[in-house]
Amino acid sequence: MMTTGWRRRGLAILAATLLLSTVALLPAGAQYYPPGPPGDGVVISDDGLVLPVREIRDDGYVVTTTCWNEATVTGGTYISHVEVVIDPGHGGSEYGAVGSNGLTEKALNLDVSELLIEELRERGFNAIMTRTTDVRIPIVVRAEIARALKPDVFISLHHNGGATARSELPGTETYHQIEGANSKRLAGILFEELQGAFSQYDVAWRKTVFQGASSVLRVEVQDDLYGILQYTPGIATVITEAAYLSTPAEARLLADPEVQRVEAVAIADGIERYLTTSDPGSGFNPMFSTSRKLSAGGPGGCRDPELGDLGVDEPGFDDVPDGTHRQDIDALRDKGILDGTECGPDLFCPRQPIKRWMMAVWLVRALDGADPDPVTESRFVDAGADRWWTPYVERLAELGVTQGCKTAPARFCPYGVVTRGEMATFLTRAFDLGTGRPSGFTDTAGSVHADAINAVAEVGITRGCMIFPARYCPSAPTTKGQMATLLERALRPAPSASS
Numbered sequence: 001m002m003t004t005g006w007r008r009r010g011l012a013i014l015a016a017t018l019l020l021s022t023v024a025l026l027p028a029g030a031q032y033y034p035p036g037p038p039g040d041g042v043v044i045s046d047d048g049l050v051l052p053v054r055e056i057r058d059d060g061y062v063v064t065t066t067c068w069n070e071a072t073v074t075g076g077t078y079i080s081h082v083e084v085v086i087d088p089g090h091g092g093s094e095y096g097a098v099g100s101n102g103l104t105e106k107a108l109n110l111d112v113s114e115l116l117i118e119e120l121r122e123r124g125f126n127a128i129m130t131r132t133t134d135v136r137i138p139i140v141v142r143a144e145i146a147r148a149l150k151p152d153v154f155i156s157l158h159h160n161g162g163a164t165a166r167s168e169l170p171g172t173e174t175y176h177q178i179e180g181a182n183s184k185r186l187a188g189i190l191f192e193e194l195q196g197a198f199s200q201y202d203v204a205w206r207k208t209v210f211q212g213a214s215s216v217l218r219v220e221v222q223d224d225l226y227g228i229l230q231y232t233p234g235i236a237t238v239i240t241e242a243a244y245l246s247t248p249a250e251a252r253l254l255a256d257p258e259v260q261r262v263e264a265v266a267i268a269d270g271i272e273r274y275l276t277t278s279d280p281g282s283g284f285n286p287m288f289s290t291s292r293k294l295s296a297g298g299p300g301g302c303r304d305p306e307l308g309d310l311g312v313d314e315p316g317f318d319d320v321p322d323g324t325h326r327q328d329i330d331a332l333r334d335k336g337i338l339d340g341t342e343c344g345p346d347l348f349c350p351r352q353p354i355k356r357w358m359m360a361v362w363l364v365r366a367l368d369g370a371d372p373d374p375v376t377e378s379r380f381v382d383a384g385a386d387r388w389w390t391p392y393v394e395r396l397a398e399l400g401v402t403q404g405c406k407t408a409p410a411r412f413c414p415y416g417v418v419t420r421g422e423m424a425t426f427l428t429r430a431f432d433l434g435t436g437r438p439s440g441f442t443d444t445a446g447s448v449h450a451d452a453i454n455a456v457a458e459v460g461i462t463r464g465c466m467i468f469p470a471r472y473c474p475s476a477p478t479t480k481g482q483m484a485t486l487l488e489r490a491l492r493p494a495p496s497a498s499s
């Protein structure tokens with residue numbers, strides 16, 4: 001991630017001050033990230049600039065510009081939350097490492113990030129990048145984008161410079177926050193996935209003492225050396241350095257689009273494992289310590305690109321075809337129920353199964369007509385107070401609609417998929433539908449959700465998955481499009497049995 005020069009000069013110092021201690025040295029509550037509001041979503045311009053929102057006003061958005069100035073803008077596409085933010089390192093005048101084949105790190109980081117975003121959206125994740133073009137963005141702004149979106153995962157994607165020793169295995173490095181169990185676990189998992197994926201290639205690998213998953217303490221401030229980690233407290237942030245661009249053999253490998261795709265899939269696999277399992281990760285090094293000062297990642301010398309006209313956000317999603325679910329999705333979107341559960345700017349991913357956390361967000365907004373109050377803790381061990389959707393999950397439990405997916409300890413399984421049978425039960429509890437007369441579906445006998453399926457059928461919320469023979473498909477996943485239709489029907493004032 002750093003320039004090769006820094007690695008060469010800095011390595012000796014870092015190695016000499018290697019601190020064999022994993023004890024957190026941070027005073028409680030210490031924060032060194034630049035002052036500024038936590039942010040409230042982002043606005044994306046037609047040109048793909050991602051502008052963190054400081055304040056939403058009637059006459060527009062007060063945003064942080066690419067070079068950390070303030071501007072008030074109208075237009076653009078507003079996004080309140082995402083699951084994953086990918087930060088392609090460097091850009092513009094900051095080239096990062098450069099391979100002997102001329103491949104620049106800034107271009108490679110962007111190419112792999114684009115493949116990764118594509119992969120994540122195919123898997124139904126709501127994901128965006130901090131930059132989509134060759135533009136310089138100071139670290140402080142990248143971090144502000146993350147703080148404004150409060151993602152479950154924030155990855156700063158780099159490729160390394162300055163390796164020293166030969167290695168049997170790829171010299172993959174990941175960096176995590178000193179304080180932050182989530183960041184550390186994510187770094188361990190991403191290290192496993194990346195080194196595992198690159199190990200299939202027969203290359204004269206290089207490494208440094210940082211091979212593995214590491215944190216680096218900057219002694220002077222008693223905080224993370226890297227600004228992107230330091231400025232994003234409470235967010236699971238990791239820097240990835242899959243391989244060494246400065247090693248000729250690795251540069252040749254990294255220039256191959258197929259290898260770039262392999263890297264993107266490895267990171268997507270790691271993100272999915274982090275979110276859906278409790279795998280601990282591996283490859284952890286003892287904490288490194290240095291008195292070296294890096295650039296603070298500020299905006300010095302940065303020149304803002306022309307903001308111009310941000311474009312008008314056309315209502316409606318680009319990936320929802322006319323037909324079955326379109327009207328229902330648009331109706332829920334107009335009510336603000338879908339905010340933060342898109343899968344990208346103007347993208348909805350209607351065919352993706354709905355995750356339990358998303359269902360909680362939609363149901364609570366539908367039932368309460370408002371967002372819930374913030375919470376400081378959760379009854380479910382897998383719904384962290386740092387996740388933006390946790391208040392919705394808590395509220396859903398408070399309303400008696402969910403008891404979670406497991407007990408002792410109580411879990412919510414936020415990334416689990418909701419089956420159609422389960423959805424019937426959730427809707428029955430949410431809208432107090434009781435039990436209905438036998439629905440006539442031929443595939444619900446014996447299902448624990450049979451009564452609920454009868455209930456939602458009786459009031460016209462569902463017509464099943466197949467008409468002849470009449471079937472409900474209780475064990476099939478509920479897609480986002482299907483839930484939109486079920487919820488919109490449930491919200492209609494007087495559901496008719498004949499609809």
Ligand SMILES: [Zn+2]
Nearest residue numbers: 001002096158
């Ligand atoms: Zn870099």
